Every structure is written in C-alpha cells, then in structure tokens.
Amino acid sequence: MSSIHLRYEVPGDDFTRAGEASGAVKKRLKALGYNSDAIRRVAIAMYEAEINMVIHADGGYCDVDIFPDRVEILLADKGPGIPDVEKAMQAGFSTAPDNVRNLGFGAGMGLPNIKKYTDEMRIETEIGVGTNLYLTVKVNN
Amino acid sequence: MNIKEAVEKLNLKILTEGDLSREITDCYIGDLLSWVMGRAGEDSIWLTVMGNINSIAVATLADVSCIVLVENASLDEEAKAKALSHDVTILQSEENSYRLATKIYELLK
Numbered sequence: 270m271s272s273i274h275l276r277y278e279v280p281g282d283d284f285t286r287a288g289e290a291s292g293a294v295k296k297r298l299k300a301l302g303y304n305s306d307a308i309r310r311v312a313i314a315m316y317e318a319e320i321n322m323v324i325h326a327d328g329g330y331c332d333v334d335i336f337p338d339r340v341e342i343l344l345a346d347k348g349p350g351i352p353d354v355e356k357a358m359q360a361g362f363s364t365a366p367d368n369v370r371n372l373g374f375g376a377g378m379g380l381p382n383i384k385k386y387t388d389e390m391r392i393e394t395e396i397g398v399g400t401n402l403y404l405t406v407k408v409n410n
Numbered sequence: 411m412n413i414k415e416a417v418e419k420l421n422l423k424i425l426t427e428g429d430l431s432r433e434i435t436d437c438y439i440g441d442l443l444s445w446v447m448g449r450a451g452e453d454s455i456w457l458t459v460m461g462n463i464n465s466i467a468v469a470t471l472a473d474v475s476c477i478v479l480v481e482n483a484s485l486d487e488e489a490k491a492k493a494l495s496h497d498v499t500i501l502q503s504e505e506n507s508y509r510l511a512t513k514i515y516e517l518l519k
Contacts, residue, residue, distance in 0.1 A: 285488055288467030292496075295471065305452070305473075312471040313447050320444075320464075373460045378444035385448065 273297075273335040279319050279344075281328030284372060290331050291315035298335065307408040310386040311340050314404055317379045318344040324369050325349070326400065339388075342404040350396040358384065411517050413476050413499055416455060420503065420513055422478060425485050428499035434475045437514045439507045443468045450474050455514060457507045461485035461500075466492045476500065480507045 275297070277290035295312040315331070322329045326348020334341040351357050358380050365375030384390050389405035414430040416422065424430075438450035439457045447468045450456055456474045458465060461484050469477050476499035479485060485493075485500055493500050503510050 285463050285492075287464070288471065292467065292470060309452070309471075309473065316447065316467060316471050317444060372462055372464055373441055373443035374464065376442040376444050378442070378448065382444055382448045 271337075273301075275333040275335070277331045277333070279322045279328045279331055279346075281326070282323060283328075284320075284323060287319045287323045288316050290319055290333075294333050294340075298340070301335065303340075303408055307340070307406055311342070311406045314383045314386045314406065315342060315344075317382050318342075318402055318404070320374060321379050322346045322348070324365050324374065329399070338408055340406045340408065342402075342406075344402040344404070345399065347399040350398060350400055351392065351394040352396060354392050354394060413455075413501075416476075416514070416517070417501060419517060420510065422501040422503050425479070425500040425502050426490055426493040426498060428476070428493075428497040430499065432475050432499070434514075434518070437511055437518065438474070439511060447472050457503075457510060459483035461489055463489045463492050465489060466496060466498050469493075469498050470496050478503050478510065480505060480510055 280286050291312045298308045326346035329346030332343040356362055360381040361377040363375045363377035369375045387404045388407045391403040394400040411434050412431050434455045436451045436454040438454040440446040441458050441460050450472045452473045453475045457478050457480050461479050466489055478501045480503050
C-alpha cells in the first residue's frame with residue numbers, strides 16, 4: 270500500500286511554533302480529501318503531543334505516514350522521560366510549570382486527549398533518554 | 411448566522427478579519443486550551459479570555475468559526491500576526507461570557 274511520509278522538527282521551548290507540524294498535516298490531509306473527523310482527530314492528537322514536547326522535552330521530531338485507511342504518527346524526543354506513565358495518563362495530572370498554565374495549558378488533558386482521539390496509542394519512555402509516542406488514527410472514508 | 415451578522419447584532423469589535431461570511435452554528439466557552447480543543451464543535455463561536463498565540467492554533471485545529479475575546483481581554487501582537495496569516499477572525503466584546511452567550515443562544519435558536 271502506498272503512503273506519504275512527512276517529517277517535522279518540533280522546536281523546544283517555543284510556543285510560537287508549536288502547532289506548525291499539526292497544522293501542516295491537517296492541510297495536507299484536507300488536500301488529499303480525508304474526512305473531516307479523521308483530520309480533526311489527527312490534528313488535535315498531534316498538537317497535544319507537540320505541546321508536550323515543547324513543555325517537557327525541549328522539542329524533538331515528528332514522523333507522519335499517511336495511508337489510505339489510517340494515519341500513523343511517531344513523536345520522538347530526547348527529553349527526561351515519563352517516570353510514571355499511568356499517572357501521566359490520568360486526566361488532571363500535570364507537571365507543567367506555572368508559566369505554561371498561564372498560557373492555557375497544563376490542565377493535565379494532553380495525554381488523555383491524545384488517547385481519546387486516536388485509535389491506537391503506545392508510549393515508549395526511558396528516564397534520561399527520551400520518549401517515543403506512537404499514534405494511529407483510522408480513517409473511515 | 412454568519413460572523414458578519416454576529417458582529418453587527420452582538421456589537422463586537424473586529425480585531426483580525428478572516429472570512430466574515432463563515433457560518434456560526436454553535437457556541438463554546440472555555441479558557442483551558444486542551445479542554446477547548448477536544449470539545450469545541452466545528453463552526454462554533456468560541457468565547458474566551460485567552461488572547462495568546464496558542465489560542466490561534468487551537469482555533470485552527472478545532473476549526474471553530476471565530477474567537478471572541480470577552481470582557482475586552484487583550485490580543486497580544488504575536489497572536490494577532492498569527493491570526494492574520496491563518497485567516498482566523500478574532501472579535502472582542504465588552505460583555506462577559508455568560509451575558510454574551512445568552513444573546514448568541516437567542517440568535518442561533
């Protein structure tokens with residue numbers, strides 16, 4: 270099955286550029302004629318993950334593979350890792366600093382939102398090494 | 411109702427102008443961006459006090475119709491530039507979310 274492969278760098282500690290990757294993927298999917306529900310789910314999940322990388326991991330990169338029936342996304346960073354994934358998955362749990370909360374983030378909704386909007390989600394994380402987040406959004410055209 | 415009609419009927423100030431003919435079909439109120447992004451419906455008029463650059467990203471990704479900064483909440487320069495480059499309409503109201511929303515409810519009925 271043919272696919273389109275895209276890669277984006279996510280800059281660390283730069284909120285002004287967070288959302289560029291998800292915005293670009295959204296545009297691309299729209300142009301390819303994917304349905305709006307799938308596009309919305311991809312965009313929201315990716316943006317949350319981008320914001321996480323900006324807040325917690327000093328950036329990273331994002332690989333996107335677009336298939337006819339699904340979109341696969343890898344978000345990889347060399348950040349501090351997630352000590353307790355189960356806790357991080359709880360809605361409302363956040364370790365974001367105050368300056369981030371003032372921007373309207375840090376509500377502890379990031380990972381729960383990502384889970385909600387994707388069909389598959391897998392986290393590989395190692396303390397001091399980094400985190401890989403694998404996401405799949407199925408497309409029902 | 412489209413954005414232009416909303417501006418006239420709700421006495422809103424236009425801070426950045428996107429497509430004013432865009433329809434408004436629903437309304438959403440919230441300031442926590444992750445919450446809004448996951449829940450605001452497409453083509454909603456979004457009432458918030460968050461006038462920063464991330465609000466623009468959320469508006470774009472959630473595909474809301476426009477943003478209204480209530481209680482004259484300010485729009486920072488970075489956010490303004492991003493809104494203009496992404497054709498996001500940002501409006502401003504003197505009223506608080508509740509009062510404005512009651513009027514929007516009447517208009518959308």
